[in-house]
Amino acid sequence: MAPIFEILDKDAGGRIGRLKTPHGVVETPTVMPVINPNIQLISPKEMRDFGAEILITNSYIIYRKEELREKALKEGLHGLLDFDGPIMTDSGSFQLSVYGSVEVTNKEILEFQQKIGSDIIVPLDIPTPPDVSWKRAEEELEVTEERLREARELIRGEQLLACPVQGSTHPELRERAAVHGRDLEFEVYPLGAVVPLMEAYRYAELVDVIAACKKGLSPTAPVHLFGAGHPMMFALAVALGCDLFDSAAYALYAKAGRYITAQGTSHVDKLSYLPCPCPICSKYSAEELKTAPNRQELLAKHNLYATFAEIRLIKQRIKEGNLLELVEQRCRAHPRLLDGLKRLYEHSEWLEEVDPATKSTFFYCGPESAKRPEVLHFEKKLDRFSLEGKAIIRTRPVKGEKEYARVLVFKPPFGAYPVEMEEVYPFNAEVPRVPDREALEKALENTLKLIELNPEAEFTFVCEEVFKHPLLEKLAEKAKIVYRKDWEK
Ligand SMILES: [Zn+2]
Structure with a gap:
């Protein structure tokens, strides 16, 4: 029946x-x-x-x-x-x-x-x-x-x-x-x-x-x-x-x-x-x-x-x-x-x-979106990434990144993920150019977790000038932070 x-x-x-x-x-x-x-x-x-x-x-x-x-x-x-x-x-x-x-x-x-x-x-x-x-x-x-x-x-x-x-x-x-x-x-x-x-x-x-x-x-x-x-x-x-x-x-x-x-x-x-x-x-x-x-x-x-x-x-x-x-x-x-x-x-x-795993593009609609199930899902899967050697984390492509063993994209509210996944749901999300505090905070928290989970790797974070958050100080203890304007020099 x-x-x-x-x-x-x-x-x-x-x-x-x-x-x-x-x-x-x-x-x-x-x-x-x-x-x-x-x-x-x-x-x-x-x-x-x-x-x-x-x-x-x-x-x-x-x-x-x-x-x-x-x-x-x-x-x-x-x-x-x-x-x-x-x-x-x-x-x-x-x-x-x-x-x-x-x-x-x-x-x-x-x-x-x-x-x-x-x-x-x-x-x-x-x-x-x-x-x-x-x-x-x-x-x-x-x-x-x-x-x-x-x-x-x-x-x-x-x-x-x-x-x-x-x-x-x-x-x-x-x-x-x-x-x-x-x-x-x-x-x-x-x-x-x-x-x-x-x-x-x-x-x-x-x-x-x-x-x-x-x-x-x-x-x-x-x-x-x-x-x-x-x-x-x-x-x-x-x-x-x-x-x-x-x-x-x-x-x-x-x-x-x-x-x-x-x-x-x-x-x-x-x-x-x-x-x-x-x-x-x-x-x-x-x-x-x-x-x-x-x-x-x-x-x-x-x-x-x-x-x-x-x-x-x-x-x-x-x-x-x-x-x-x-x-x-x-x-x-x-x-x-x-x-x-x-x-x-x-x-x-x-x-x-x-929640089904794949959907259409994730649109960031405001601070509440930082708590969406997709963001939580990513956070729980952070231990699946195993990184070694020199890794670079950046928002958009930067000069010389090919010299690094791993390239990671930094996208609030998710955090850092391998560039190979850029077009995959939910990382193909549409997000504002300037993240709000909630999105940036979640992304920095997840990035810190990822760095801590991979002590064998050496991280460089190319930071945008507009990113302002106290967690950046904490990040500076575990990774080399270079602002984009200094990187281009
Ligand atoms: Zn009517």
Whole structure:
């Protein structure tokens, strides 16, 4: 049997995948627009025009309302929503997190989702909010795990079963929950109760939560970042290995007059121009959009266009192998996203394990790039170079270098590597002429390590005048340093 989830392309932790459901194959990463069964600003059918391949709705809302429940039981979920593509259903956990209780048991809501023909069924887990004590998070996790076992026994067949991964802001619990879920073999893994982190712009902690869950899951399992619908953080989450998102944001933001872009959100009343090429923004002026009688609907449509455009861009970047460059750009949209980027690279050790070895050209986009997995990878492999005799380290070719036994290129943020590797990824990187402090520091640290690893060799370092760093003094103790202007004399 072919696997439910197939990975076609990879870059950093991100991947392009194919998720098989009873109502068709979905290409990931993608966003599932949230359909409210009571109010529909945009019909489920119409969602395809924006790029939606799969929808998500709430089975608990349907279950609670007799009229909807009867129709769903009679015509199926797909009949109720008049949509023949894949539909995921939530279980009422969200209502549980907001109201503290729900009028349904795990078994009842699971059987209901099964009966109405949901493509991805979600058990009634306990969404433990951030910052609670370890004790509470652990106790709630035990209840969730019991319900997950019950769900796995109950649902075995064509329909996919999701395993929400909880554990609050305790990475060890998140990882443990992920391992528990992995061992029970579910089809999709939503990371739960992360909305409060996103609402408070706590992107660094969000990164920790995602990374902890990913470390416990099988690398080939599809992961859903439950409640994430703003395109500005998609690239970051995809780079960490998230495959599915869901957006109620397109409608909620529209209701509040908010205009979504991949760089952030603006209130439509503050816009003089519409900086987006979608059909809505091309047709209407900012003034017309603000005063349109159907403003909410128009805004919701624009929000969906902007959301799916970002997904397509991310997929293209994965194909090209330069997803991390996009992440670094996007994370400059908000200082707290920049915190998230920095935290992402604190997980470079793990990223390096999953990152494919060759990609397109590495672009240095700022100080954070000095911590990219490729740089870490090089640092860990420094002991592979065995050097003897006279060696010269330089940035660009210098006169007389052929007289040296070994020629090494100095390129921040990497350091020094044999000239033979110059055109090889990642050493063919595009970097600024004048390195920033972070890049120069990392490169000098690595060069010092390389020199120390090769006591048999005698090093000469041709230093550029613009290089200013205290580590150069340390380097001078182990190598002969000559500034370029003196070398040419
Ligand atoms: Zn637009």
